[in-house]
Amino acid sequence: MTDGHDRRTVVRDSLGVAVATGTYGLSFGAVGVASGLDVAQTCVLSLLMFTGASQFALVGVLGAGGPASSGALTALLLGTRNTLYGLRMAPLLGYHGWRRAVAAHVLIDESTAMAVNRPDRTRARAGFWTTGATIFVLWNLTTLVGAVAGEQLGDPRDLGLDAAVGAAFLALLWPRLGTPLARVTALLAALVAAGAVTATPAGVPVLMAAGVAVLVGALAR
Amino acid sequence: MTATWWAVLAAGIGCYLLKLAGLSVPDKVLAHPVMARIADLIPAALLAALVTVQVLAAPEGRALVLDARAAALVVAVGLLLVRAPFLVVVFGSAASAALLRLL
Numbered sequence: 001m002t003d004g005h006d007r008r009t010v011v012r013d014s015l016g017v018a019v020a021t022g023t024y025g026l027s028f029g030a031v032g033v034a035s036g037l038d039v040a041q042t043c044v045l046s047l048l049m050f051t052g053a054s055q056f057a058l059v060g061v062l063g064a065g066g067p068a069s070s071g072a073l074t075a076l077l078l079g080t081r082n083t084l085y086g087l088r089m090a091p092l093l094g095y096h097g098w099r100r101a102v103a104a105h106v107l108i109d110e111s112t113a114m115a116v117n118r119p120d121r122t123r124a125r126a127g128f129w130t131t132g133a134t135i136f137v138l139w140n141l142t143t144l145v146g147a148v149a150g151e152q153l154g155d156p157r158d159l160g161l162d163a164a165v166g167a168a169f170l171a172l173l174w175p176r177l178g179t180p181l182a183r184v185t186a187l188l189a190a191l192v193a194a195g196a197v198t199a200t201p202a203g204v205p206v207l208m209a210a211g212v213a214v215l216v217g218a219l220a221r
Numbered sequence: 222m223t224a225t226w227w228a229v230l231a232a233g234i235g236c237y238l239l240k241l242a243g244l245s246v247p248d249k250v251l252a253h254p255v256m257a258r259i260a261d262l263i264p265a266a267l268l269a270a271l272v273t274v275q276v277l278a279a280p281e282g283r284a285l286v287l288d289a290r291a292a293a294l295v296v297a298v299g300l301l302l303v304r305a306p307f308l309v310v311v312f313g314s315a316a317s318a319a320l321l322r323l324l
Contacts, residue, residue, distance in 0.1 A: 020306065020307070021307075023308060024307050024308065024311075026308065027307075027308060027311040027312065036225075037225060037229075041225060041226065041229050044229055044230070044233065045229055045233060047233075048229075048230070048233030048234065048237065049229075049232060049233040049236045049237070050236075050237075051236055051240075053264065053268065054232070054236050056271075057267065057271055058228060058229070058232055060271055060274075060275055061271075062225065062228070064274060064275065064278060067224070068224035068225055068227060068228035069228070071228050071232070072227075072228040072231055072232035072235070073232075074267060074271075075232040075235075075236060076232055076235045076236065076239065077263060077267055078263075078264055078267050078268075079232075079235065079236035079239045079240075080239055080260060080263060081260070081261075081263070081264050082236070082239055082240045082243060083239045083240065083242050083243035083260075084243065084257075084260055084261070085240075085243060086240055086241070086242065086243015086244040086245075087243050087246070089243070089244065090243070090244045090245070093244070095244070100241070100244050100245065101241065103244065104237065104240040104241040104243075104244050105237060105240065107240040107243065107244065157322070158319060158322065159315060159319050160289070160293060160314070160315035160316060160317065160318030160319035160320075160322070161315055162275075162280075162290060162318070163276070163289060163290040163293035163294070163314055163315055163317075163318035164293075164311050164312065164314055164315035164318075165275045166271075166272050166275035166276040166290055166293070166294050166297070166314070167293065167294065167296075167297035167310055167311045167313075167314030167315070168307075168310075168311050169268050169271040169272045169275060170268075170272050170294065170297050170298070170301065170310075171297070171301060171307050171310045171311065172268055173265060173268035173269055173272060174301050176264055176265045176268065177265065181258075181262070182261075182262065182265045185262045185265050185266050185269075186265045186266065186268070186269035187269070188266075189265070189266035189267070189269040189270045189273075190269040190270060190272065190273040192270070193269070193270035193271075193273040193274055194273050194274075194277055194285060197273075197274060197277065197278045197283060197284070197285055198283050198284060198285065199283070200283075202274075202278070205270060205273075205274050205278075206267060206270045206271055206274055208270070209266045209267055209269065209270030210263055210266060210267060212266045213259055213262040213263040213265070213266035213267075214259050214263075216262055216266075217255060217258040217259030217260075217261075217262045218255055218259065220258065
């Protein structure tokens with residue numbers, strides 16, 4: 001095959017994406033302990049939740065002084081996009097029983113992206129597993145390294161780690177701003193959240209932004 | 222167990238179940254175009270709100286402030302515009318906030 005989808009090419013491309021992504025765990029680990037979680041809690045998030053934006057959201061809300069319930073709810077709302085990926089990936093992967101249960105754990109942005117456009121099941125599975133499994137291993141290792149290092153480094157504010165969280169969210173948001181509708185939604189959500197900061201307890205402004213997505217999605221033509 | 226542990230475990234298991242649900246439920250659930258559009262917009266809305274709160278909310282609570290974090294976000298925008306890798310964006314932004322506070 002010379003269409004750029006040959007199995008070896010799929011595996012090689014997937015490894016490239018996975019190695020680049022897996023190292024983000026370093027920043028998550030450092031940000032996790034900077035937000036007040038301990039090393040164990042930070043590592044359990046990477047092992048169990050294993051979806052970056054939700055993990056950053058949970059520690060971000062807790063770090064800003066929000067209640068645990070708001071942090072958890074924000075993480076879950078962000079996690080709903082993995083449900084959408086699952087709907088698209090299910091017929092492509094064709095898994096049942098325990099294979100489906102294991103595949104679900106590594107169903108994330110990158111494993112979906114590296115599998116969803118493949119011409120057949122063999123190559124879709126190759127992209128999915130290469131990306132998902134490699135990121136899982138690297139993400140958890142680098143989370144541990146980042147968390148332990150973050151704990152040794154002293155006051156997170158002196159290192160600018162409080163600013164790193166905002167930069168991480170922006171970097172996650174950036175590729176999602178491709179359409180005018182997404183840009184309008186993001187802008188309105190930011191304005192609503194900024195207004196709500198002065199009037200509501202920590203954690204609530206972010207949840208109110210989900211309402212913006214519902215309104216824009218329902219009213220857009 | 223602390224509230225933080227409960228949040229970590231409950232949201233962790235919940236996020237896994239959301240993934241499993243996607244692989245398991247018939248895709249008619251999200252066939253409605255409005256539902257699909259809302260689901261697609263939720264991540265952008267939440268992430269934009271998280272950026273705002275993380276950068277502008279005063280550490281002490283219910284107020285907005287412009288400080289080193291906002292300057293660091295401008296640096297992050299610049300790094301994203303030149304397509305810097307994720308880690309460069311995050312730690313470059315952190316370093317600029319740390320530098321500003323030293324000055």
